[in-house]
Amino acid sequence: MTVLPRISVQDAPFDLGAESAALTAGREDVGGVASFVGLCRADDGLQALVLEHYPGMTERAIAGIAAEACARWPLSGCTVVHRVGRIHPGEPIVLVLTASAHRAAALESCAFLIDWLKTGAPFWKREEFADGRGERWVEAKAEDDAAAARWAARPAAGEGALF
């Protein structure tokens, strides 16, 4: 089946309910929608995160990752929304939605997408702190690389693996 993923890089917040409804509107073949919403945590007195990206490459990179998800799992729909700019604790940063006839494909592809978004798309987070501590760029984490790498060796649900 041909799925055209919806990809958006935007300043504005997103509406999980509306995005999810758009994946299932008018359809009777969708058995489940998996979602991941990444939020800004107030770690260590964080006042705001400022997300920078590489316009053009960002959309291409996400489209490539989404296309791979659609090739590996039998998805009926897929949405990735990633915010950029200044985001405060408690606010959403990223949304991944995957829809499929069956739960395993939806859940696994959703995890695949967020793992790869962390390591394969050109975003950078800068942390801003209150009380004069200034700012600091978030460093890439080895566990994020490991989380993304596990998908290279793992068969997809659509290929008959048990979830």
Add this chain to the structure above:
Amino acid sequence: MQVLYFAWVRQKVGVSAEEVSPPPEVSDVAGLMRWLSARSPGHAAAFENARTIRAAVNQEFAPPDHAVSPGDEVAFFPPVTGG
């Protein structure tokens, strides 16, 4: 050749983009980094530890031995931290 900088690489270099014309012997990403390092103290500081820098050529991630040519769009940045 258009060179773009992001995150702390941009802050250290001092500009987000510049048009450069490296000599023909600058043929890959690693060579371009070395050549750019000589442009200013800011460039030198940004590229001081090459292992902390990632690159893209024409909007695709590229390793240090990836070829670069006139007309390419080459970007330098820290490891990505999205999601």
